[in-house]
Amino acid sequence: MEDLTAEALNLAQAQGAQYADIRTLERHSESIAVKNGNVEAMALSDDEGFGVRVLVDGAWGFASSSRFNKSEVDRVTALATQIARASARTVQKKVQLGEPIAVKGSYRTPIERDPFEVSLEDKLKVLLTADENMRRVKGVMVAQSTYDAIKTHKIFASTEGSYIEQDIYEIGAGIEATVVSENDVQVRSYPNSAGGQWGTQGYELVTGLDLPGHAEQTATEAVQLLTAKQCPPGRTTIILCSSQLALQIHESCGHPIELDRVFGQEAAFAGTSFLTTEKLGNFRYGSDLVNIFADATVPGGLGTFGWDDEGVPAQRVQIMDHGILVGYLTNRETASEIGRSSGGTARAYSWNHIPMIRMTNISIEPGDSNLEQMIAETEDGIYFGTNRSWSIDDKRYNFQFGTEAAWEIKNGKLGQMLKNATYTGITPQFWGSLDALGDRSEWICWGLPNCGKGQPMQVGHVGHGAPAGRFRNVEVGIVK
Amino acid sequence: MLGDKEAKRIIDEALGYAKEATQAEVMLNTEESALTRFANSYIHQNVAESNTRVSVRIVLGKKIGVAGSNDLSSEGLRKAVENAMTIAGFQQENPDFVSLPGPAPYENVNSYNQETANASPELRADAVEVVCKKAKAAGLVASGAFEIASGDIAVGNSLGVFAYAPYSNAAISTVIMGDDSSGWADYASSKVSDINAEAVADEAVGKAVRSRNPQRMEPGDYDVILEEYAVADMLDYLNFIGIGAQALQEGRSFMKLGEKITGDNITITDDALDPAGFPFPFDFEGYPRQKLTIIENGVARNVPYDSYTANREGKPELNNGHALPAPNTYGPIAINLFIAPGNSSKQEMLKQVQHGVWVTRFHYVNVSRPLPPTLTGMTRDGTFLIENGDISKPLRNFRFTQDILAAFANAEAISRTTKLQKGFFGGTTVPAMLIRGFHFSGVTEF
Numbered sequence: 001m002e003d004l005t006a007e008a009l010n011l012a013q014a015q016g017a018q019y020a021d022i023r024t025l026e027r028h029s030e031s032i033a034v035k036n037g038n039v040e041a042m043a044l045s046d047d048e049g050f051g052v053r054v055l056v057d058g059a060w061g062f063a064s065s066s067r068f069n070k071s072e073v074d075r076v077t078a079l080a081t082q083i084a085r086a087s088a089r090t091v092q093k094k095v096q097l098g099e100p101i102a103v104k105g106s107y108r109t110p111i112e113r114d115p116f117e118v119s120l121e122d123k124l125k126v127l128l129t130a131d132e133n134m135r136r137v138k139g140v141m142v143a144q145s146t147y148d149a150i151k152t153h154k155i156f157a158s159t160e161g162s163y164i165e166q167d168i169y170e171i172g173a174g175i176e177a178t179v180v181s182e183n184d185v186q187v188r189s190y191p192n193s194a195g196g197q198w199g200t201q202g203y204e205l206v207t208g209l210d211l212p213g214h215a216e217q218t219a220t221e222a223v224q225l226l227t228a229k230q231c232p233p234g235r236t237t238i239i240l241c242s243s244q245l246a247l248q249i250h251e252s253c254g255h256p257i258e259l260d261r262v263f264g265q266e267a268a269f270a271g272t273s274f275l276t277t278e279k280l281g282n283f284r285y286g287s288d289l290v291n292i293f294a295d296a297t298v299p300g301g302l303g304t305f306g307w308d309d310e311g312v313p314a315q316r317v318q319i320m321d322h323g324i325l326v327g328y329l330t331n332r333e334t335a336s337e338i339g340r341s342s343g344g345t346a347r348a349y350s351w352n353h354i355p356m357i358r359m360t361n362i363s364i365e366p367g368d369s370n371l372e373q374m375i376a377e378t379e380d381g382i383y384f385g386t387n388r389s390w391s392i393d394d395k396r397y398n399f400q401f402g403t404e405a406a407w408e409i410k411n412g413k414l415g416q417m418l419k420n421a422t423y424t425g426i427t428p429q430f431w432g433s434l435d436a437l438g439d440r441s442e443w444i445c446w447g448l449p450n451c452g453k454g455q456p457m458q459v460g461h462v463g464h465g466a467p468a469g470r471f472r473n474v475e476v477g478i479v480k
Numbered sequence: 481m482l483g484d485k486e487a488k489r490i491i492d493e494a495l496g497y498a499k500e501a502t503q504a505e506v507m508l509n510t511e512e513s514a515l516t517r518f519a520n521s522y523i524h525q526n527v528a529e530s531n532t533r534v535s536v537r538i539v540l541g542k543k544i545g546v547a548g549s550n551d552l553s554s555e556g557l558r559k560a561v562e563n564a565m566t567i568a569g570f571q572q573e574n575p576d577f578v579s580l581p582g583p584a585p586y587e588n589v590n591s592y593n594q595e596t597a598n599a600s601p602e603l604r605a606d607a608v609e610v611v612c613k614k615a616k617a618a619g620l621v622a623s624g625a626f627e628i629a630s631g632d633i634a635v636g637n638s639l640g641v642f643a644y645a646p647y648s649n650a651a652i653s654t655v656i657m658g659d660d661s662s663g664w665a666d667y668a669s670s671k672v673s674d675i676n677a678e679a680v681a682d683e684a685v686g687k688a689v690r691s692r693n694p695q696r697m698e699p700g701d702y703d704v705i706l707e708e709y710a711v712a713d714m715l716d717y718l719n720f721i722g723i724g725a726q727a728l729q730e731g732r733s734f735m736k737l738g739e740k741i742t743g744d745n746i747t748i749t750d751d752a753l754d755p756a757g758f759p760f761p762f763d764f765e766g767y768p769r770q771k772l773t774i775i776e777n778g779v780a781r782n783v784p785y786d787s788y789t790a791n792r793e794g795k796p797e798l799n800n801g802h803a804l805p806a807p808n809t810y811g812p813i814a815i816n817l818f819i820a821p822g823n824s825s826k827q828e829m830l831k832q833v834q835h836g837v838w839v840t841r842f843h844y845v846n847v848s849r850p851l852p853p854t855l856t857g858m859t860r861d862g863t864f865l866i867e868n869g870d871i872s873k874p875l876r877n878f879r880f881t882q883d884i885l886a887a888f889a890n891a892e893a894i895s896r897t898t899k900l901q902k903g904f905f906g907g908t909t910v911p912a913m914l915i916r917g918f919h920f921s922g923v924t925e926f
Contacts, residue, residue, distance in 0.1 A: 033809045038574045041807030043546040044563045049531065061601075062527040066550040079528055086516070086601035087523040090609060120570040128572070142730050144809075180731040185851040265519045267623035268655045271843065271860075274925070352529040391846045391879075393858040398879055398924035400856050402848050420849050422856075424879070424922055455517050455625045456527070478881050478921045479854070 005157040007070060008052050008077045013159055015081040017054040019097060021158040023309060024050040024068060025351035029150040030116065034127040036135065036143055042120075049351035052080045058094025059087035064352040098336040102161030103313070107306020109169040110299070111202030115149035118203045123147055126173075126211055133215030134177045139223040142178035145211060146195060148449075149203075154309075154351075162311035170302065170461060172198030172449055173206045175215055177222040186419060188222035188404050190214045192243045193387050198447025198461065199300045221405055224417055231406055231421035233477035237381035238423055239374050239470045242438070244403055245364070246446040246464035247387045252427040253285075253292060254362040254462070256396035257319055257327070258345075258453075259334035261357075269455050271394025274427070275325055277338060283325045286431025289367055289469075292320035294329055296344060296360035301463035302447030303362075305347075309355035312344035319362070323431070329357050349458040356454050361445055363465030367437025371468045374436045381409040382476055384421055400424040400478060422478045430471060438467025481597070482510050482532075484644040487634035490552055494536060495638055497561040501568070503539035503580045504561075504638045507764060507805060508532070508552075511631030512597065516604040519623040521612040523605065537806045538564040539580065543571035546807045578791035581799060583640040586768035589752075589759040592646035596672040597630035599650065604628065607652060607677035614681035615656050620688050622681070624654030628672060635766030643766035649758055650675055651902045655861055656688040660926065661874065663687025664709065664841055664861035668902040670758055687840060687862035691874040697865065699878055699920040703836035705829050705866065706918075708899035711819065711910040713842045714855065714884050715748070716903060719814055721853045723774060724802070725789035726811025734853050734885060735780045742888035745822060748775040750784060750802070750814035757816045757900060758907045762801060769801040774814065778889075786812040815906035822894025822911060829893045829914040831869040837878070837920070838864040838871055852883045858924065879922035890916040 005022045012020035026048040033041040050073070051064035061084025063076045127145035134143035150170040157163045174196015176189040191197045191209055199205050240248060255261060256273035264272055275283070296314035298304055305314050310332050319327045328338070331346035334357065346355040375383065389402040406421030407414045443465055451460035482490070491506045498504035510532045517525040534557065535548040545567030549560045604626045615622035630648040635641060652675050653666035665683035667675055706714075722733035734741060752760050752769035762768050765787055773781045784802030789812055791799075802812035830838075840862030848856040859877045866872065893914040900909045 031807070033807070035809065038576065039572050040574070041546070041809050042544070042567045042571055043548065043807045044567060045548040046559075046563075047548075047550055049550065059523065060526060062525070063530075064528070065530040066532055067530070076530075083514075083526045083528060083601045086605040087526040089605050090518065090522040090612060092520070092522045120567070124570065124572070142732075178730070178732065180851075183851060185732050263520070264621070264623065264657075265524055267519055267657060268517075268625060268653060352531060354525060354527055356525075389846045389848050389856065391844045391848075391856045391858070393877060393879070393924045394843050394860055395924075395926060397926070398858065398877075398922055400848070400879060400881070400922070402856075422848060422881075426925065455525075455627070456513070456515055456529075475922075478856075479849070 001155060004068065004070065004073050005155065008073050009157060009159045011074060011077045012052065012054045012081060015078065017056050017081060019055040019159055020052065021156060022050060022052050023154060023156050023351060025152060025154040027150060027152045027350065032123060032127060032147040034131045034145045037131060039124065047350065051351050052077045053354060054080045054084050055095055056081055056084035057088035059084050059091045060095065061087055062354045095333050096336045097332040098341060100160040101311050103307065103311050104163050106165040108167040109200045111169050113203040115171050115203040116151060126206065130175045130211040130215040133212055134175065134219040137216060137219035137223060139179050140177045140219045141180045145175045147173045147206065156309060156311055158311060164307050164311055166306050168200060168305060169202060170198065170200055171205050172196055172447060173209055173211060175211050175218060177219040179222045179226050181226050184226055186222055186225035188218050188225065189386055190218040192446060193404060195449055198302045198449045200302060200304045201300045225405060225419045228417040228419040231418040231477045235473055235475055237378050237470065237472050238474045238476060239381060239383045239468055241385045242442065242444045242466050242468050243446050244384050244387050245466040245469045247390060249362055249364060249464045249466060250448060251390055251392045252396055252399055254359040257329050258357045259328040259330045262328065263334060270453065274395045274397055279325050281326060284323050285320055285325050285428055286323040287434045288322045289434050289437050290320045290323040290431050291365040292362065293318050294343060294345065294360050294362050298361040298445050298463060298465065301361035301445045302461045303360035303463040308344040308346045309348050310342065310346040312342045315344050317343040329359060331357050349460065353458045358460045359451065359462035361463035361465060363445065366440045366443045366467050368439055369436040370438050370442055374468065374470045375409055375414060376412040378409045379411060382418065382421065383407045383409055383414060384423065397426050399427065420479060423474050423476045424478055425474055433472045433474065434469055435472055436470040442467040481632050481646060482508065487632065487644050488642060491634060491636035493554065494557040494561055495636060497558050498538060501538045501565065502541055505537040505580050506636050507535045508634045509631060511629055513629040515625055515627040516608055517625045518608050518612065521615055521622045523608055526601065534560055535805060536560045536564040538568045540568045542573040542575065542577045543568045544574060544577060545571055576792045577788065580637050580639055581641065581765050581767045581787040584768050586643060586761040587753055589761045590755060591670065591759050593648045593671045596628060596648035596650050599628045599672045607675065610677040611654050611681040614685050618685050618689060620685060621657045622654055624652065626652045635764065637766065641766040643762040645761050647760055649902065652677060652680055654680060654684045656684040658688050658692055660693060661688050661691035662861045663691060668900050668907060691862050694874040694876045696876045696923060699923050701917045701919050703833050703916050704918040705826060705833065705838045706913050706915060707840050708910050708912050709841035710839050711913050712901040712908045713845050714887065715817055715819060715910055716908055717845055717847060717855050718853055718884050719817060721847055721850055723783060724811045724813050725783045725785045728783050729789060729792065732850065734851060735783050737780050739780055740778045741780050741885050742775060742778045743891050744778045745891060745894055746775055746778050746888045747820035749773050749818045750816050751818060752816040752906065754818065757909050763803040764805040765803040767799060767801045767803065772800055784812040784814045815904055817908045819910040821896045821898050823896050824893040825895055826912050830866060832893060832914060833866045834868060836866040837875065838866055848881055853885060854881065854883045856881045876926055877924050878920035880919060881921040882919045887915050887918060892916055
C-alpha cells in the first residue's frame with residue numbers, strides 16, 4: 001500500500017505539485033430494513049478506491065478511481081495535476097495551507113461489540129420483534145425498522161510526510177410507525193426520525209436503544225396523532241426535545257459556522273452564512289446559555305475520529321461563548337486566512353470526494369434545568385418532539401421546523417397532543433430567547449447520517465449533543 | 481465505459497456463479513464524471529471520478545438478498561454473489577415477491593454523446609471563465625458548477641433479461657452575487673455542445689443587477705409568477721411525497737386515481753424516451769421504461785410501478801418500468817417528469833398580475849406535511865414585486881408554506897415554453913406558471 005501512495009505523491013511532485021495527498025478507502029456496509037413483517041431490504045456493500053489531491057500553482061485539482069493499481073494511480077495523479085492547472089487559470093489568490101503537518105499514527109473507533117460479528121439472525125430478531133410490536137397497535141399502516149453498520153478503513157498520506165491509518169465504525173438503528181386516514185398521514189419514530197440514532201460505536205448502540213421495548217409506545221402515539229388537535233397558530237413559549245434541539249443546532253449554527261461557507265465557497269449550492277468574519281469575537285448569536293463546541297473527540301459521537309482528512313488531529317474548539325461567536329469550523333486553507341490553525345474538520349465522505357469542512361460533533365453545553373422543571377415553570381407553551389421537516393434560508397437566518405408530535409403545556413403540565421406542529425424564527429433572535437437548558441443527565445449526542453453539502457454532493461455523518469431547551473415568544477403553527 | 485459486449489460478459493460470469501439461486505439479477509454501472517466548481521469568481525474545487533459498481537440480487541424461493549461492490553474482477557464478482565446468497569439465506573420469505581421481470585424489448589434512444597464524454601478540464605474552465613468575466617464586468621461575483629458525466633448501465637437476469645445503454649449529461653449553474661443581490665441561471669443537456677455559458681451568465685447577471693436594494697414586504701397570500709426553476713422544485717417534491725405505486729399501496733398518496741386533484745390545465749407525464757429530457761430506455765431491473773400519464777387535465781390517472789409493486793397487486797402488466805436499484809424501500813419513482821406547456825408567456829403572465837410576486841427559484845424546500853402535500857421553503861436569487869403588470873422593485877426573500885396541489889389548482893396561466901432541470905439520474909421539464917393566492921408565511925432579513 002505504501003508503495004502506491006508514495007508513487008502518487010512522488011509523481012505529483014515531479015509534475016509540479018507544491019503539495020499533494022492521497023487517500024485510500026475501503027468501506028464495508030450492511031443495511032437492513034424490515035417493513036410490515038417482511039425484510040424488505042437486506043444488503044451488503046463493499047466499496048474501495050483512492051483519491052489524489054494536488055496543489056499546482058496555488059490551485060486545487062482532484063481525481064479518483066475505484067481501481068487501485070500502479071497504472072491507474074499514475075493516470076489519476078496526472079489527471080489531478082491537469083485539472084489543477086485548469087483551475088489555476090482563474091486563480092485570484094493562491095491557496096495557503098499554513099504550517100506543514102507531518103503525522104504518523106493510527107486510530108480505531110473504540111467499540112465493545114463488532115457489529116459485523118453479530119449474527120444476521122440476532123439483528124433480524126431485534127428488527128422483526130420491534131416491527132411486530134408496532135403492528136400489534138391497531139391502526140398502524142406501515143411499521144418500519146432499520147439497521148445500518150459501516151466499517152471504513154482509510155489511509156492518508158501527504159507530501160509533507162503524514163501517513164495515517166484509521167478504522168472507523170459507524171452504526172445506526174431506529175423504528176417508525178405510519179398511520180393514515182382519508183386525508184391525513186402521520187408518522188412517529190423512535191429514538192429519532194431519519195434513521196434513528198447513529199454513532200461511532202459498536203453493536204452496543206443497538207442493544208442500548210431497546211427498539212422492541214419502545215415499539216408499542218411509538219405506534220400508539222402515531223395512532224393518537226390522527227385524532228390529535230391541529231397545532232394552533234400564534235406566539236408562545238416552546239420547549240424542544242433533545243433531538244430537535246440537536247437539529248436546530250445543525251441547521252442554524254453548525255452550517256453557518258463552516259468557514260468555507262462564510263467565505264462564499266458554497267454560495268451556488270446551499271448558500272452562504274450570516275456569521276461573517278468581522279463578527280468573530282463580538283457578535284451576540286444567542287443568550288448567555290449558548291455555549292457551543294465543535295468536538296471531534298466526543299466518545300461515540302457520529303462526528304468522532306482520530307484525524308481529519310488533511311491529517312489534522314481531532315480536537316475540541318469553542319464556537320459560542322455565552323452567546324458570543326468565538327470560533328469557526330476550519331480546514332487548513334480557511335484557517336490560514338484568519339490567522340488560525342486548522343480545527344481539524346476537513347472530511348470527505350468517500351475515496352471519490354474531496355475533503356471539505358464538515359461538522360464534527362457540534363454540541364451545546366448542558367444547563368442546570370431539566371425537562372420536568374422546564375415544563376413545570378411554563379404557564380402556557382408547546383413541547384415539540386422529534387423532527388419531521390426542516391428548512392432554512394441561504395444565509396441561515398429564517399428557519400422553519402416541524403416535528404412529528406407536540407404537546408400543549410398548560411399551567412406547568414403537559415396537556416393534549418398536537419399534530420402538524422411547526423415553529424419558525426430568525427436565528428439570532430431565536431437563540432437569544434433561550435432561557436433554560438437541561439442538565440448533563442439529559443444531554444444526548446445525536447448522530448445525523450444525512451447532512452448534504454458540496455457539489456458533487458457529499459453525505460456527512462455528524463453529531464450534535466443537546467439536552468431539551470426552552471425558548472420564549474416563538475411563532476408556531478404555520479400552515480396553509 | 482464497459483461497452484455492451486464486456487458488460488454482457490461480466491453479467492454472464494456473475495450469473496454463472498449464481499446457478500443455485502432461484503433467480504438472480506446483476507446490474508452494472510460505470511461512470512466517468514467531473515465537476516468544476518467556482519466561487520468568488522475563481523475555480524476553487526475541480527474534481528474527476530472514475531467508478532464502477534456491480535450489484536447482485538439473489539432470489540432463493542421468496543427470500544431476497546442484495547450485495548454490491550466496485551470490484552469487477554472474477555474474485556470480486558464471486559464474492560458479491562456469495563454475499564448476496566448468504567444474505568438471502570438468512571432472509572425471511574417475502575410473500576409479496578413473485579418474480580423478477582422477464583425479457584421485454586426496449587426502444588433504442590439517443591442517450592449518449594461522445595463529445596460530452598470527451599469534455600476536458602480545459603473545456604470546463606473555458607466556460608467558467610466566461611461566466612466569471614461577465615460577473616466581474618458588472619461588478620459582481622460568480623459562483624457555480626459545471627458538471628459532466630458519462631457512463632453505461634447494464635442489467636441482466638437469470639430469466640434472460642439483458643439491457644444495455646450508455647448515457648451522458650452536462651449541466652452548468654451559476655449564482656451571481658452583489659452586495660445585497662443575487663441572480664441564478666442553469667442549463668442542462670445530454671450534449672455538452674448545447675451548453676451556452678454566455679447565455680447562462682447573462683441571465684444570472686441580469687437578475688443580480690435588477691435585484692439590488694431589495695425591500696421588505698409583509699408575508700401573505702399573493703399572486704405569483706413562478707419561473708421554471710421554482711415549478712420544477714414543486715413537481716420534484718410532489719413526486720417524492722407520493723406519486724409512486726408504493727405510496728398508493730400504503731395509503732400515503734394524494735394520487736386518488738380517477739379524481740380531479742389539480743386544475744384542468746395541469747397534465748403531468750413521465751417519459752424516459754423523450755429526447756427533450758435525459759432519455760434512457762430501461763429501468764434498474766432492465767425493464768423498458770414506458771411513457772406514463774400521471775395527471776391528465778387535472779385528473780390523477782396512473783402511477784409508476786416496478787415488478788414488485790405490480791406483482792403485489794397480482795397484475796404484472798402494471799409494471800411500467802420505474803424500478804430503482806435494489807434494495808429499494810422507497811418503491812418505484814418517476815425520474816423523467818414533464819408538465820405540459822400552456823399557451824402563455826412570462827410577459828403575458830406579467831400583464832395579468834396587478835399586485836404580486838415574481839419568483840426566480842426556491843431554496844431548501846422540504847415537506848412540511850405529507851397530506852395534503854404541503855411544502856415549505858424560501859425564495860432565492862431574484863424575487864420581485866409585480867405592480868400593475870410590470871416588475872416594480874426587488875423584494876427580500878419570502879418563506880412559503882403551501883399545499884402544492886392547491887397551487888396547481890390555481891395555476892391560471894402556463895408558459896408555452898419549458899425548461900429541463902437535471903434531477904436524480906433523469907430530469908424534470910416544466911413551464912413557468914402564474915398561480916393565484918400563493919401563501920408566503922414569512923420573510924427573511926435579505
